[in-house]
Amino acid sequence: MAKVVRKDGDAQAIAEKVLGGDIRAAARLMRGLDDRDPAAVEVLRALFPSTGGAYIVGITGSPGAGKSSITDRLIAHYRKAGKTVGVVAIDPTSPFSGGAILGDRIRMQDHALDPGVFIRSLATRGSLGGLSRSSSDVIRVMDAMGKDVILVETVGVGQDEIDVASLAHTTIVVVVPGMGDDIQAIKAGILEVADVFAINKADRPGVDRTERELRGMIELRHVTMPTDHDSLHRFHATTPAQARADDFTWEPEIVRTIATRDKGFDDLVATIEKHRAHLEKAGGRLAREATRARAEFLAILRERLVASALERIAEEQGELDELATRIARREADPYTLVETIAARLR
Amino acid sequence: MAKVVRKDGDAQAIAEKVLGGDIRAAARLMRGLDDRDPAAVEVLRALFPSTGGAYIVGITGSPGAGKSSITDRLIAHYRKAGKTVGVVAIDPTSPFSGGAILGDRIRMQDHALDPGVFIRSLATRGSLGGLSRSSSDVIRVMDAMGKDVILVETVGVGQDEIDVASLAHTTIVVVVPGMGDDIQAIKAGILEVADVFAINKADRPGVDRTERELRGMIELRHVTMPTDHDSLHRFHATTPAQARADDFTWEPEIVRTIATRDKGFDDLVATIEKHRAHLEKAGGRLAREATRARAEFLAILRERLVASALERIAEEQGELDELATRIARREADPYTLVETIAARLR
Incomplete structure (x- = not known):
């Protein structure tokens, strides 16, 4: 890998390039962050005060629901409205599903020549908590580049990916009509994080029934949510007091889309905007950012402490x-x- | 919660009760471990040298494939063979899927009155890495109780659950015929961990095709596995050198079952035994235990270090x-x- 910090500039100079929207500097920085290069972390630290401007939209749901097509259409709609877009696409670990995903990515590459769009794929492979750490880093760099909207699209259905998507300002859960098992999968953890449901492929039979089932679940949510909203936060036992307080006043909305025919996206974008306005009125945007900051802080701390301890262990044990x-x-x-090591580190 | 260590006994005395198979003492100990009671950890430490005798079988696969029914039938078959059985059932976080799971659990409770069977459910809710930590603890206690076989059944499809199942000696992946999306889900990470495939509901149409597809994937596995076997180990960058070396000599076997009619289980149990014999011949059993020990050690270390750091942070920041x-x-x-805190702890 090329060194992030080279003789032609220090961290501050690179940070300024990234703030100016320099794509090559940003890409090099992201590679450095992947490698946990301390010089890259230094740049991130310099960028930090200039971040917080981007609006983050998470896109999750079952495999085959059309998340990549939805992402593709959202890029086009935001670009038409003159906004710059960052895309973080989170791929599953396995090499076996490589084909399908590559196809989706190629489709998305229609936007690759547009300088207003920056796309970055992340593999879920890596150390525990690494996905959340890496996606935070990439989101931060895109934010610093001045992207107006950052779309975080997950391909898999693992809890980690749900967690990442759920840390967005607005989370879209994509479903398709007539999949009983799909609704089943939604039940198992995705429902709690949905701000907006997109029923994609809405020209298929069963769309009314799927919408009815979703409405039923949303109603049920009112009953069970208050005792369960902490399940969103796997990082530690308690949550920021104010986090997701907005969940009790926001009713998840349902939008029908047909991504392949570009239908329903004015409605979807308007619904995202409506949720954004709601969050900003209720103070929920800061609350969601605090939740994300908390998780990120713990992930960095955990990684740093374990790395130090493992160095010691290698020396001593x-x-x-x-x-x-x-x-x-x-x-x-x-x-x-562990007690021996912990005692030593106190 | 009742204290684990009470006036009537110290850690060693409780450990002896557990080693003697005392169900109430074991259940109380597990509750203590859930609460991270230091006295409970003390008991676990006392039990540790007496563990390692149990054979651990992981059961994973997509929702609706019939994992609980398979577990239920395996319990019955092992009991008929005179073996004692421990069951660790890992439930997903969400309250929305409560109904179905409760039903499965009730079915499994047929065995609840059998003193040779010990069943324990674990929720996936909790801190990052907590699932793997908790299931390790519960497996260890059942092992100390002298259970011959421990079945670890996952209900969800998250990466954490796959990781837990993959740390068993033998991992069974349950699939059902005619589910294209199901095979898709298998592609996304489960395939790599399978020692045995159980095609359940094998009286359904499409069973031949599913078997053919699985055989195709197993062949493909030979091509890609060598570059990817480290994806099993999310806990840190490198793996025990010898871990899963056996994967290159063991060809995953396919068994057809119909759990509701108790068909195919002699075959399934015999295939598990065959894999066990293979592992023991190849030294793979110790290798898998080392992999599990490594992950467990890192999980305990991580939790302990972060807890210490957070105490400091609460005091200072x-x-x-x-x-x-x-x-x-x-x-x-x-x-x-993080740097400030890490510097302080050095």
């Missing part, structure tokens, strides 16, 4: 793999090992 | 929620905060 084999053989126990 | 709000307002930056 041998490599992690040997340690694991000793534990597996019952020659050492993990509880005592 | 104010509560986490306030900190998050300051970051959201751009009054503080998370990178500098």
Whole structure:
């Protein structure tokens, strides 16, 4: 990898390039952040005060629902309205699904020549919590570049991806008509994060029934939500007091779309704007940002502390793999090992 | 909660009760571990040298594939063979899918009066990495109780649940015929962890095609696996050198089952035994345990270090929620905060 900080500039100079919208500087910075290059983190630190302007829209839902097509159409609509757009596309870990995803990405590359659009794919592979860390970093860089809207699209259906999408200002859950199992999957965790439902492929049979089922769930949500909204926050036991207070006043809206025929997107964009206005009136935007900041802070902290501890362990106790084999053989126990290390670090 | 360590006994005495198979002592210990009671951890430490005897079978797959019914039938078959069984059932976070799962659990409760069966449900709710930590703890206690076989059944399809299932000695992936989307979901991460495929509901149309598709994927696996086997290990960058070396010599087997009519289970149990014999011959059992030990050690370490750091932060910087709000307002930056804390802990 090319060094982020080279002889031609320090962190501040690179930060200024990124703030000026320099695509190559931004791409190089993102690669540096992927590699956890300390110089790249230094640039991010310099950018930090200039961020917070972008509006973040999460797009999630089951595989095959058409999330990439929806993202593609949203890019086009926002561009038509003169807004600049960043896209963070989160791909699943497996190499086996490579084909389909590549197809979607190529479709999205229609926008690749548009300097007002910046697309970045992230793999979910990596250390625990790494996805949330990496997507935060990429969102921050796009925010600093001055993108008006950042679309965060998840391809998978894992909890991590739901978490990432749920940290957006507005989260769209994409469903398709007539998939009983799909509704089933929504039940298992996605519903709680939806601000807007897009029923895509709305020319298919069963669309009325799907809408009815969603309305039923939204009503049920009123009953169960108050005891469960903390399930959104897997990072630690408590949540910012004010976070998602807006959830009790915002009723998730349902919009029908047909992405392949560009239908329903004026409505979808208007609904996103309506939710944005609601959040800003209710103070919910700051609350959502605080939730995201909290998760991000904990992710950085966790990574930093574990990295330090592992360095120590390597020096004092041998490599992690040997340690694991000793534990597996019952020659050492993990509880005592951790206490020894923690005591040393106090 | 009742204290784990009470006036009538110390950690060693409780450990002895658990080793003797005392169900009430084990249940109380598990509750203590849920609450991260240090006294409960003390008991676990005392139990640790006596563990390692249980054979762990993971059961994963898409929702609706019949994982609970398969688990139920496996319990019955192992019990008939005179083996004692522990079951760890991992439920998804959402309250919305409560109904279906409750039904499954009730079905499994047929075994609840059998003292040779110990069933414990775990919610996926909780802190990041908490699921893997909690399931490790519960598996360890059941292992110490002398259970011959421990079935770890996941209800959800999240990456965390796949990770947990993949840390078993033998992992069964349950699929059903004629679900194109189901195969799609398998592609997205589950395939890599399968030692055995169970095609359940094998009296349905499309079973031959599903088997053919699975065989095709298994062949493809030979091509891509070598570059990707580290994707199993999300906890850190490298893997125990020997882990999953057995994957290159074990060809995943396919078994057809009809759980509701108890068909195919002699075959399934025999295939699990065959895989077990393979692992033991190839040294793969220790390798898988080392992988699990490694992940567990890192999870305990991470939790412990972050907890210590958060205590310090609360003392010095104010509560986490306030900190998050300051970051959201751009009054503080998370990178500098983490460095300050990390420097203090060195």
